[in-house]
Amino acid sequence: MDAISLIVKSIFVDNMIFAYFLGMCSFLAVSKNVKTAVGLGIAVTFVLVLTLPINYLLENYILKPGALSWLGEEFAEVDLSVFSLIIFIAVIASFTQLVEMVIERFSPSLYHSLGIFLPLIAVNCAILGGSLFMQQREFPNIGTATAYAFGSGIGWMMAIVGMAAIREKLEYSDVPKPLKGLGITFILTSLMAIGFMSFSGINI
Amino acid sequence: MALSSKTKAVLLGPLNKNNPILVQVLGICSSLAVTSKLEPAIVMAIAVTIVTAFGNVIISLLRKTIPNRIRIIVQLVVVASLVTIVSEILKAYAYDVNKQLSVFVGLIVTNCILMGRLEAFALGNGPWASFLDGIGNGLGYGWILVVLGFFRELLGSGTLMGYKVIPQSFYDAGYLNNGLMILPPMALLLIACLIWIHRAKNKDLQETTN
Numbered sequence: 001m002d003a004i005s006l007i008v009k010s011i012f013v014d015n016m017i018f019a020y021f022l023g024m025c026s027f028l029a030v031s032k033n034v035k036t037a038v039g040l041g042i043a044v045t046f047v048l049v050l051t052l053p054i055n056y057l058l059e060n061y062i063l064k065p066g067a068l069s070w071l072g073e074e075f076a077e078v079d080l081s082v083f084s085l086i087i088f089i090a091v092i093a094s095f096t097q098l099v100e101m102v103i104e105r106f107s108p109s110l111y112h113s114l115g116i117f118l119p120l121i122a123v124n125c126a127i128l129g130g131s132l133f134m135q136q137r138e139f140p141n142i143g144t145a146t147a148y149a150f151g152s153g154i155g156w157m158m159a160i161v162g163m164a165a166i167r168e169k170l171e172y173s174d175v176p177k178p179l180k181g182l183g184i185t186f187i188l189t190s191l192m193a194i195g196f197m198s199f200s201g202i203n204i
Numbered sequence: 205m206a207l208s209s210k211t212k213a214v215l216l217g218p219l220n221k222n223n224p225i226l227v228q229v230l231g232i233c234s235s236l237a238v239t240s241k242l243e244p245a246i247v248m249a250i251a252v253t254i255v256t257a258f259g260n261v262i263i264s265l266l267r268k269t270i271p272n273r274i275r276i277i278v279q280l281v282v283v284a285s286l287v288t289i290v291s292e293i294l295k296a297y298a299y300d301v302n303k304q305l306s307v308f309v310g311l312i313v314t315n316c317i318l319m320g321r322l323e324a325f326a327l328g329n330g331p332w333a334s335f336l337d338g339i340g341n342g343l344g345y346g347w348i349l350v351v352l353g354f355f356r357e358l359l360g361s362g363t364l365m366g367y368k369v370i371p372q373s374f375y376d377a378g379y380l381n382n383g384l385m386i387l388p389p390m391a392l393l394l395i396a397c398l399i400w401i402h403r404a405k406n407k408d409l410q411e412t413t414n
Contacts, residue, residue, distance in 0.1 A: 020237055021388065024236075085291075129314075177403075178410055180411045183399040183400055186392045186399065
């Protein structure tokens with residue numbers, strides 16, 4: 001039950017894009033058509049769901065202060081949390097490489113339309129952000145961490161697909177010249193974020 | 205020290221015509237959430253400038269020895285170590301600000317400006333030019349952050365750096381703080397306004413499609 005409410009909460013209330021602005025770069029650049037947006041959304045969710053539990057295990061059994069006590073009493077004092085950034089990003093970068101190879105093999109068309117943004121998933125803030133929030137919120141077990149990863153990924157995907165749908169319609173509207181492209185996208189994102197704020201404070 | 209016109213372009217271009225946020229759309233990711241107050245915005249701007257400059261120098265020194273296939277991982281490791289150092293320094297000397305910035309200090313690692321500059325500039329240029337490029341881009345990013353922080357704190361809380369600037373008589377006369385300014389969506393709206401002004405002045409930057 002907790003897992004479900006956590007998923008719903010991380011999709012709507014703590015949405016990665018609208019509440020924390022994570023993963024904005026690819027959100028703005030790849031939201032021009034719905035199909036590519038869906039592909040990128042799935043890739044991000046996939047990498048998030050794979051890396052977050054791994055980072056959770058690393059955090060709790062190696063990095064956290066006292067986490068090494070399973071090795072023996074004398075390790076109980078060791079605090080390796082200084083290295084958490086480097087280790088998290090290394091895990092994420094290697095998984096991104098893996099996803100890139102899989103997509104290239106099974107869906108070359110998606111591979112080409114995602115272009116440079118596929119390797120850039122490694123530097124997508126939403127993914128490292130997920131791991132860092134996991135570290136900050138101290139989830140009780142690995143199941144909760146995975147649920148959180150899944151919810152955040154779906155929330156991110158929903159946001160980018162919604163944005164892409166709006167931008168496809170926007171083709172036909174008359175936008176002031178200096179606002180064309182980037183400017184209007186920012187305004188749209190901001191309006192969507194205000195809409196999402198109506199979810200805040202909901203306790204499930 | 206006189207600067208040649210090329211170094212000048214490298215250093216000052218990112219402040220205006222080639223601004224990382226307004227034009228290249230890099231680095232929006234982690235930083236908008238930190239601009240609801242001026243102080244964390246300034247700290248963040250300084251931190252990003254330092255990391256970009258030194259990351260650029262290190263990668264530029266290593267550029268001939270890094271194998272092409274694993275360059276992203278090498279870059280990430282260099283950047284992550286620099287960010288770790290910055291975050292430890294912040295924890296030691298500015299603990300309160302560090303608490304306010306929370307995960308966003310760590311997220312400098314995935315700030316697209318860093319990767320963008322490392323890929324586009326440091327891999328093809330010498331250390332000194334890369335250093336200037338890093339400083340330029342860091343400042344170009346920083347001034348936007350400071351402008352956002354300034355307006356959001358002034359209009360949202362009526363303070364600057366924590367000090368009250370709007371006199372009490374205004375409040376007595378019925379002036380209210382605009383609470384909406386503190387909320388995250390307003391940062392995006394303010395950036396949109398900046399883009400509007402910037403592109404109205406630089407007509408060559410306007411896009412033709414929506």
